[in-house]
Amino acid sequence: MRVVPIPQLTDNYAYLIIDEASRKAGIVDCAEAPAVLRAAGDAGVELVAILPTHHHWDHVGGNEELLQHHPLTVYGYTGEGHRIPGCTVEVAEGDVISLGALAARVLFIPAHTSGHVAYHFERDRSLFTGDTLFAGGCGRLFEGDAEMMMRSLSKLTALPDETCVYFGHEYTEKNLRFALTLEPQNAALRDKLAWAVEQSHQHRPTVPTTLASEKATNPFLRWTSPELRATVRRKFPDLPDDDVSIFAKIRALKDVF
Numbered sequence: 001m002r003v004v005p006i007p008q009l010t011d012n013y014a015y016l017i018i019d020e021a022s023r024k025a026g027i028v029d030c031a032e033a034p035a036v037l038r039a040a041g042d043a044g045v046e047l048v049a050i051l052p053t054h055h056h057w058d059h060v061g062g063n064e065e066l067l068q069h070h071p072l073t074v075y076g077y078t079g080e081g082h083r084i085p086g087c088t089v090e091v092a093e094g095d096v097i098s099l100g101a102l103a104a105r106v107l108f109i110p111a112h113t114s115g116h117v118a119y120h121f122e123r124d125r126s127l128f129t130g131d132t133l134f135a136g137g138c139g140r141l142f143e144g145d146a147e148m149m150m151r152s153l154s155k156l157t158a159l160p161d162e163t164c165v166y167f168g169h170e171y172t173e174k175n176l177r178f179a180l181t182l183e184p185q186n187a188a189l190r191d192k193l194a195w196a197v198e199q200s201h202q203h204r205p206t207v208p209t210t211l212a213s214e215k216a217t218n219p220f221l222r223w224t225s226p227e228l229r230a231t232v233r234r235k236f237p238d239l240p241d242d243d244v245s246i247f248a249k250i251r252a253l254k255d256v257f
């Protein structure tokens with residue numbers, strides 16, 4: 001398996017997933033078709049499927065144009081396929097999608113949208129998380145609440161620590177700056193921010209991250225951190241001291257950061 005990140009719009013990523021044995025490829029999220037077609041041409045692969053993570057235009061806006069060039073299988077979460085342009089196959093939690101010899105399991109992870117999915121290539125230790133899990137952050141709660149997002153994130157963090165995470169937006173540096181306001185003493189977080197700043201200066205992407213790195217640095221996976229909880233409770237002494245309240249407050253603080 002080879003993964004090629006393709007920058008889209010201002011800070012989105014599409015990912016070309018290549019099965020090197022069969023030269024077949026799938027694309028995870030497509031906002032702009034021309035760059036995706038160019039990347040597939042450069043790699044010398046046959047595009048066979050679109051794997052959208054969710055229905056937002058900056059993740060599916062290029063589907064129709066891609067379909068004008070190739071007949072493709074287009075996946076969408078069951079009952080929500082009508083929100084994905086060109087959807088041909090609805091899938092549910094646990095379904096396995098084949099891409100040449102590659103296999104991805106569908107994980108249902110709602111909250112950013114009600115039909116959001118991740119694609120887990122278990123054998124290749126790779127996970128495509130769209131706008132649910134970012135490096136240092138999580139998606140906004142457009143069609144779900146804090147509790148739902150915590151359940152979705154927990155489903156992802158239950159996978160092996162070494163899993164590579166390919167996310168939907170290059171928000172890493174800003175996410176980590178926010179995280180540092182909650183955990184200024186977190187050394188792993190400080191190191192990762194320094195690295196992200198350097199990547200940005202070199203015009204390099206910060207994908208992929210790993211689940212191990214996210215557990216060490218991502219405030220939306222660290223609601224049990226004593227330092228993080230103390231920071232939040234210092235700012236909001238009347239906040240109930242339960243996990244959901246802490247998580248919801250972190251999300252609300254990030255919304256206005």
Ligand SMILES: [Zn+2]
Pocket residue numbers: 054056112131
């Ligand atoms: Zn989105």
